[in-house]
Amino acid sequence: MNITITFRHMEGTDAAKRFAQEKVSKLQKFLRQAMNAQVTLSVEGLEHVAEVAIQSGSAHFHASERSQDMYASIDMVLDKLERQIRSQKGANMAQKRGGESAGEFAQAVERNGSGKAK
Secondary structure, three states: OEEEEEEEOOOOOHHHHHHHHHHHHHHHHHOOOOEEEEEEEEEEOOEEEEEEEEEEOOEEEEEEEEEOOHHHHHHHHHHHHHHHHHHHHHHHHHHHOOOOOHHHHHHHHHHHOOOOOO
16 A cells, blocks of 8 residues: 655645545555555645545546545545445446446336336
């Protein structure tokens, strides 16, 4: 696990760096392979912006969030990333178990003209 934290237009504090690193490292438990994360914390006007890009094997995730508080921005961006990871993991599991994708289901419904796909 490799986490890189960059500060833009602000002075980086150890507390913010430690907070971001602890939060991002918790996402590793949802991923099968080791992750590389790039965290960018910046200030634009009065807003604090947190951007995170994660690579784990062939999977790539990216999210950005802005608010009046840097810690809140970090929390919100990590919630977004966790949802993205869970969503992709659920889609992969359904595909592995032989479930049809949403597109295949919609096509089957259109072909049959009823509410049930067969």
